[in-house]
Amino acid sequence: MEETGIVTDDDNGSGRRRFLIWATGILVSFSGMIVGIPLIGSIIGSSFRTAKTNWITVGDVGALPIGQPVNLKVVDNNVDAYVREPVIRHLWAVKHSNADVTVLSPICTHLGCQFNWNPASGHFECPCHGSIYAADGTVLGGPAPRRLDTLPTRIENGRLFVEWKQFRSGTSDKVPA
Amino acid sequence: MRSGLLRWINERWPLSPFARLALEEEMSGGSSYAYVFGSAALILFMLQVVTGIWQLFYYVPTLGQGYNSLNYLRTEVPFGWLVHGLHYWGANAMVVCVMLHLSQVYIWGAYKRPHELQWITGVFLFLLTMAMSLTGGALPWDKRSYWLVEVASSAAGTIPVVGETLKRIMLGGGVIGQLTLSRFFVLHVAVASGLLLTLAAVHLVALRKVGNAGPWDDGQRKNTGPFWPDQVFKDGLFSAFVILLLVALSIYAPPPFAGMADPLDASYIPKPEWNFLFLYQALKYFPGKLEVIATLGIPLIGTIVLLLPPFVDDSVERRPRKRPAAMAGWVIAVTLFITLTLAGAYSQPEGFAAPQTSQSTPSTSAALSPSADEKAGSGLFKSQECAACHSIGGIGGTFGPDLSGEGTKGRSGQWLADQLHNPKAHNPSSEMPSFAALSKEQIGQLVAFLLGLKEEAPAPASTGLAPSAAAGGQTQSAPAVTGPHGEPGIAVTIIGSPDHGAVLFEDSCASCHGPRGTEMVSNPGSTHGKVPPLNPINRDLFSPDPKTFVGQIDLFLQHGSRPEGPNPRLSMPPFGDTHSLTQQQIADIEAYILNLNGVNRATIHHPGIDPDLFFIIAAFAFSLIVINLWGWWWFNRLGKRKGKEAGE
CATH class of the missing domain: 1.10.760 (Cytochrome Bc1 Complex; Chain D, domain 2)
Structure with missing residues (x-):
């Protein structure tokens, strides 16, 4: 303190001065923390909330061809923070029977590109980095770290419902994004 | 009166000392046009602040309305086109001026003792300028914005350990959403710009504290000249010219209307702005696990290299000719930046190969007779399970269009071959899978088969794609065009x-x-x-x-x-x-x-003044001022010389 020249030495008040300096420091730190920690929390903490998932009505199971992966476009009533509006989603569906449909997320597990079905080879192929998946989603080649993500499905009265979820790309485990 | 008011203020607030701090300096070596880039960067930043605030009167940072609110400003608000144009081009000009300023200071050796702190703050001002450019690019929420955010956050995600956390904080969650745009917005208009303003003040106070470095030659530094008005005039002249240039660019090269952000549109080829192209290009050389070298390594090493000069190079020598290593470093850095930028600008992104133009249209595969081709094509139609989605003559699926009479639809063999190769080439949202794995010959056979389908489908099955329910049956008045019914989208x-x-x-x-x-x-x-x-x-x-x-x-x-x-x-x-x-x-x-049809969708409805006329006025006024000032200066010099001659 002496070097700054703000406080001049004064022999009868040095104990009092030291107290005031410490007290000010503690009060400022307290005020800073009581405001600062919530401020940081409001920015960082909100980033780790997992998105709320929706059940999407896809439609009639009967219309889907058997054994042939089909790209479906569905309307998802999406809730993004405080914005609620319909969003179009692309899904891959493979019907085994009218009671059994596998729905795959359209997002490549490697880096999040959108893959395609190649009917000649009978594989899903990602154009970005060449990941190859079988019709059931298992990895056949390329850099993909895990099988294609399946989405939860439900069939009621011949109508197919899908729960839209997104998963982290690039990891070997299926972790919700 | 004036001095009275000045005294009154000075007794209450130190106006004169502030003015002296801002303007009073004997510059070693005197004023120079070489120094104008720093002040131009400052003036451009002030222009960015003003035009930025003005845009906030109209812009809202939302996914649904951000793009539209900006375009409302650009087309419906008097001079809105100019406010946005100046901000867009001003940002580019500011990046250029900061880079030129950095280069000038480096070449002049002006980072050496006692200017180290100016150099360090300068490097961070450069980084903040780049950060402003990046965060600002997200705000229009057009297609470029969306991919900028996608790529920037993915790049952050590749950083080991903290990457995923960083990415989440950047996006405000797991995926791009409203909170993402809000974050980029606040970083742009408050955080990065506030830091830039503060650091610029530190940078300038340091300049006044230690003075300018002056020419690299010792002898030339002895002659001094005042900052005000000598240098300020040169700065002012250059900045006025830059602003006129920005006006011209806003009018004759307006920022593009890139279309609203659309995550589902796979046909859009994203590329960053010019000042990030070098990084975009560098990313391609480090695939897979090495990606982090480009996303984290290059920016980090680049920053460290930029910060090093005042500490590594501690000689007092400032003449470029005596600093070959330093000059070589500069040439390498600039060459690398320009080469990568140009390579990035002319490159095609991965995974976006141009639609294949198949050679094997039916006419070229002459080896087989058409009927043999068609027969083989018919076999392929079955073996490839085309009928799962397409029907012919009422038999087959209804997922894809009915192919009965495909040969009468006027489509070329090339068109069909392209469709089979890459269905998304004709309709990016097509659900049809690609048959690119078939050989050229097989594609030719399928095309021949399809072109041979002349038979019309039975009437009930004639709807390839069902027309809207409201569209049919209501057209008794027989106008030239049958109007559809419903609300606009x-x-x-x-x-x-x-x-x-x-x-x-x-x-x-x-x-x-x-x-x-x-x-x-x-x-x-x-x-x-x-x-x-x-x-x-x-x-x-x-x-x-x-x-x-x-x-x-x-x-x-x-x-x-x-x-x-x-x-x-x-x-x-x-x-x-x-x-x-x-x-x-x-x-x-x-x-x-x-x-x-000759109509511009982005027509400016309320320009204020017609842009062309505005430019003519501005250019004319600038020319008039420059000519008059030059005339005045020349006349004065002539007068002085005459006076001298008369004196002799």
Whole structure:
């Protein structure tokens, strides 16, 4: 303190001065923390909330061809923070029977590109980095770290419902994004 | 009176000391045009602050309305086009000026003792300028913005350990959403700009504390000259010229209308702005696990290298000729930056190979007779399970269009071959899988088979794509065009990108409306026998006012229409109702169709002053001022010389 020249030495008040300096420091730190920690929390903490998932009505199971992966476009009533509006989603569906449909997320597990079905080879192929998946989603080649993500499905009265979820790309485990 | 007021203020607030701090300095070596880039960067930053605040009177940072609110400013607000144009080009000019300033200081050796802190703050000012450019690029929320955010956050995600956390904090969650745009917005208008302002103040105070470095030659530093008004005049002249240039760019090279952000549009090829192209290009050299070298390594090492000079190079020598290593470093850095930037600018992104142009159209595969080709094609049609989705003669699936009579639809063999190779080439949202794995010969056989399908489908099965329910049956009055019914879609409120619209048009529209909308494709079974051309479009739909024009054609794109006639083979699909095109894509196609008919979708409705006239006035005023000042200076010098001669 002496070097700054703000406080001049004064022999009868040095104990009092030291107290005031410490007290000010503690009060400022307290005020800073009581405001600062919530401020940081409001920015960082909100980033780790997992998105709320929706059940999407896809439609009639009967219309889907058997054994042939089909790209479906569905309307998802999406809730993004405080914005609620319909969003179009692309899904891959493979019907085994009218009671059994596998729905795959359209997002490549490697880096999040959108893959395609190649009917000649009978594989899903990602154009970005060449990941190859079988019709059931298992990895056949390329850099993909895990099988294609399946989405939860439900069939009621011949109508197919899908729960839209997104998963982290690039990891070997299926972790919700 | 003036000195009285000044004294009154000075007794209460130190105005004169502040003015002296800002303006009073004997510059070693005197004023120079070499120093103008730093002050130009400062003046451009002030211009950015003003035009930025002005844009906030109109812009809202939301996913749904960010793009539209900015375009409202640009087309509906008097001088809004200029406010945005100045901000857009001012940002680019500021990056250029900061880079030139950094180079000038480096070449002059002006980072050496006691200027180290100025150099360090300068490097961080450069980084903040880049950060402003990055965060600002997200705000229009057009297609460029979306990919910028996607790529920047993915790059952050590749950083080991903290990457995923960092990415989440950047996006405000797991995926891009409203909170993402809000974050980029606040970082741009408050955080990065506030830091920039503060650091610029530190930078300038340091300049006054230690003085300017002056020329690199010791001898030349001895002559001094005042900062005010000598240097300020030079700075002012250069900055006035730069601002005039920005006005010209705003008028003759306005920022593009890139179309509203659309995550579903896979046909858009993203590329960053010029000042990040070098990083984009560098990323390609480090695939897979090495990616982090480009995303984290290059920026980090680049920053460290930029910070090093004052500490590594501690000699007092400032003449460039005596600092070969330092100069070589500069040349290498600049060459690397320019080479990578140019390579990035001319490169095609991965995974976006141009649509293959198959050589094996039926006419070229002459080895087989047409019937043999068709037979083989028929076999392929079965073995490839095409019938799972397509029906012929009423047999087969209904997922894809009915292919009965495909040979009478006027499509070329090339078109069909392209469709088989890459269905997304004609319609990016096509659900049809690619058959690119088939050999050229096999594709040729399939095409021959398809072109041989001349038989019309039985009447009940004639709807390849069902026309909208409202479209049919209500057309007794027989107008030239059967208008569809329904409400306009969201697309009419969006100013689309005609450039991207052209790409989408080739994919989704040209097969029926002809390339660039010019050709009359035949449509048997309809009264007119042809698909209506779009270029030029039916005069009933045309309007010179872009908003009216868009409102007319939007109904067709949204809800489709069925041409008059007993059994038209082709009808307009309801692209909007079926979501086969997104509203953003429809807006882009509409902007393109307007363009084909000579109407600019982004017409400025309230320019304030006509932009051309505004530029003429500004250029004329600038020229007049410069000529007069020059004349005045020349006359004064002449007078002085005469006086001298008379004195002798």
